Amino acid sequence: MIREHFRVLIVDLSAGRSTITDIDGRNTVAGGSGLAALLFEKYSIFDKPWGDPGQPLIFAIGPLTGYFPLMSKTVCAFTSPYHDQYAESHGGGRSALSLRFADYDALVITGRAKSPSALVVGSRRIEIKDVHYLWGTDLQLTGKALRQMFPGTGHRTILRIGPAGERQSPMACINVDTYRHFGRLGGGAVMGSKNLKAIMIHGDSSFPLPGGAEYQKVFEKVYTDMTDTDMMSKYHNYGTPINVAVLNGISALPVRNLQATSDPATAGITGEQFAEVALLRNAACAGCPVGCIHIGFVRERFHEENQYIYRQISYDHELIFAVGSMIGVMDCFEVLKLIDVAEKMGLDVMSAGVALAWATEALAKGIITEKEALVPLAFGNGASYQTALHHLAYGTNDFYQILSQSTAKAAERYGGRDFACVLGQEMAGYATGETFFVSQALGLRHSHLDAGGYSYDQKPKGKAVEDAVKFLVTDEKGRAFLTSMVSCLFARGVYTDEVLGNCLKSVGYGSLAENMDTVAERIQRLRWKMRVRSGYRPESVSIPKRFTEITTWKGQIDVKFLSSLKEEYSRSILEMAD
Secondary structure (H helix, E strand, C coil): CCCCCEEEEEEECCCCEEEEEEECCHHHHCCHHHHHHHHHHHHCCCCCCCCCCCCCEEEECCCCCCCCCCCCCEEEEEECCCCCCEEEEEECCCHHHHHHHCCCCEEEEECCCCCCEEEEECCCCEEEEECHHHCCCCHHHHHHHHHHHCCCCCCEEEEECCHHHHCCCCCECEEECCCEEECCCCHHHHHHHCCEEEEEEECCCCCCCCCCHHHHHHHHHHHHHHHCCCCCHHHHHCCCCHHHHHHHHCCCCCECCCCECCCHHHHHHCHHHHHHHCEEEEECCCCCCCCCEEEEEEEEEEECCCEEEEEEEEECHHHHHHCCHHHCCCCHHHHHHHHHHHHHHCECHHHHHHHHHHHHHHHHCCCCCHHHHCCCCCCCCHHHHHHHHHHHHHCCCHHHHHHCCCHHHHHHHHCCHHHCCEECEECCCCCCCHHHHHHHHHCCCCCCCCCCHHHHHCCCCCCCHHHHHHHHHHHHHHHHHHHHHCCCHHHHHCCCHHHHHHHHHHCCCHHHHHCHHHHHHHHHHHHHHHHHHCCCCHHHCCCCHHHHCCEECCEECCHHHHHHHHHHHHHHHHHHHC
16 A cells, blocks of 8 residues: 655664654655655754764655666665765665565664664564674674574575774765665765664565556566566676676776776676686576676685685676776776675775775875875786775874775875875766766766766767766756666666556556656756755866876866866856756
8 A cells, every 4th residue: 555655764873763754745845856855855954063963864765666677775874974965865775665664764873872772663663772792793603693693585684884984984874785885975985984883674574465457457568578688788798897898898897997998908807707717607686587786706715625615706897897907907807896895894895996006196296105095006906905995994193093984084184186086976987078077076966877978978969968968967967867766777667657657657656646746847956956055166177187197988188078067067057956
């Protein structure tokens, strides 16, 4: 049975209390990203810093979660330790379905637990459990312990942090069911600030599916498009790592801290190479028939007589770029080892890799010394980077403490701002050109997924600033509505406006279906309002010089176009937030 209101669980860790409240807004903000922004507006404390115990940590799902495939994301919202402003991070795994089967549209966590704790949530059970003995353990050991303490599979999700989150690094992620993450902008640090080592959500209830033939008809159409046609096959086959060779071929792959945009040596880390020699199996988020999660393997010797254990590590384009081409590591197994270390530490692999790429160039140029770096950082030296990732997670010395705050802050302290590859946060793996650089630098989440600037750059559209900004604003609006449905963005080719409307109608959300464009614009504006209200000034964002020095398939970066585009997009953002 559908409901027009949102059913929200509020947990106060300080008081050890929880309440369930109904909040209106289904037909105005839909769910997911829109609901997260609505709850942030209601529960955040705008004049307090990110680490204040009263600040909320929000998890929200959408109106189609549990009803249709690939409606499998959860939106996590918080005040980011990265910039002390509104932030969203999106993760999959079993998180969304677990919330749905626990009968909540959202979970809001405030306060700070008295000791390191795990929050256990279900439809009939809410418990704050002392787990001080897990504080300091890596994600692998934490996961093993939690699965033994709280057994169950299927509709149970485990969210946890590692050492990086415990010490509240802005590069700390929240791990979701081992292979997925709320990766960017420091959600792991927010959990750490709340003394929250883990969250277990048990989907221990149920919900009825809509009756009648219409729902079945719409569901079968969507399912068939995802499984019996070629629309989603590329995600199952090679997955996003297919982008490595493509981007390298058009001189758009960041290499060695963006000192280059292509390199023949990347043949060792392409999606094809991973599939040929390192792919172990595919996995999927709950409720997804596609299976885009690619899991590789590395082996570790634990006995001199050739005795090994095999470790399973998920990989995708962004991770391969960050601890592969960006730091000059061009062997797929060495890349997997680095991903593994970062994962155990609870680091966002993208930010960690880009940070170490900057540190490597800074060391080579004498801006820092080995006294700061502690290891001989050099492009291609995988062993040194494994050690450096531990230093980054634990903040071993002053240098790593500030580097783990952000590459930009380290560059401000030590020098080297010109070659800091930061676009709001450490860059994503697309050196496609001006539109993408501006899109990530100024975008709401500083994410490559805020809008498709990377795809706009790859088409010969000319350099009309007005056209590029119109594309970014319009594309962002469509994506904001999809993330309010909590659709995986890989499914945007399947979930057209017409299909989404049919899906919503088939489960009873007719009013929402009839007003999708209006609701999408409202969500877009609300999100920007939250970002600007919490201190964001897009006009103050700078794009480091390194991004103006590269050459792509279109030629040298056009600095004048870049500057004009940044200025106009900044104006549009403030207009949307008004």
